[in-house]
Amino acid sequence: MLGIYGLGRMGFNMAQRLLDKKEKVVVFNRSKEKVDQLAKKGAVPSYSHEEFIKKLGRDKIIWLMVPHQTVDSVIKDFKPYLTKGDIIVDGGNSNFNSTIKRAKALEKEGLTLIDVGVSGGIVAAKEGYCMMSGGDEKAYKKLVPYIKKMCQKDGYGYFGKSGSGHFVKMVHNAIEYGMMEAIGEGMELLDKGPYKNLDLHQITKVWNNGSIVRSFLMEMTESGLEKHKGLKIPGYIADSGEGRWAVETAMQYNVPFTVNTQALFSRYRSRLKDSTSNKVVALMRDEFGGHGLGKK
């Protein structure tokens, strides 16, 4: 049977989707409230590593949906209860290089690690996910009945040996950075250009109906602008790793990656309040040209 460990924004909804499709699923989480909530919806609850593994029965699939920084410690916590032949799925956004190393180490102990990059965000709970998998093919095939239920029709695939699923997901996320940055910059020009007070929400709504740039991300822009009644939100953009790993990999393989790299650096820039680089450029202009400092 399949069990999901990590019932955050992703894991909770994935378990919910399996339940909606009449699939049995065992659930476990660091904090117990999410387990209680899913138990009320029909999931098999568990409150310890041992109980979780016991309730999975003979053919165990342990699907982890946790931040990549915690995967090693989470696997370590399960280790005492695992037996040869068990399948661990890392459904989070882990670095494919770490995945390759982990899979090799686990293989020595008779355990199989399958990497599944999951896309779709929180809205996929209703519409279905997209999943990109890598690792031992025989083990992957055991996952397919569950993956089918969680994903959109044709929204899943197997890409080869260990790490390939996380690699494909990493590139997917890098593209996401670039596309989001392009939309962000377009909105900036609309906002600051010659026509004052353009209604950005109305523009995204119009664009989402028939235009070439209509898309899921444009729909998210439209719904976000509606929800927040504009852009009265902080402009700080976080990142969780995939963008920078993609840039590092592109450099390693001499692949031009200009748009997505620029999008990553734009996120870094968004976090600087009064940046050293801006100050130094301003300082030089003043030194060589006497242009003055600060806004005129």
Ligand SMILES: NC(=O)c1ccc[n+]([C@@H]2O[C@H](COP(=O)([O-])OP(=O)(O)OC[C@H]3O[C@@H](n4cnc5c(N)ncnc54)[C@H](OP(=O)(O)O)[C@@H]3O)[C@@H](O)[C@H]2O)c1
């Ligand atoms: N959010 C997205 O749109 C999205 C999309 C695709 C993939 N992902 C990936 O999916 C994974 C989960 O993301 P999420 O958005 O669901 O994260 P989340 O909402 O922050 O939930 C994280 C989950 O991991 C558990 N957890 C955190 N630290 C832990 C630790 N040290 N030991 C044990 N459990 C721990 C949390 O338990 P508690 O409930 O006890 O805190 C929670 O269940 C990540 O790898 C993320 O990159 C996210």
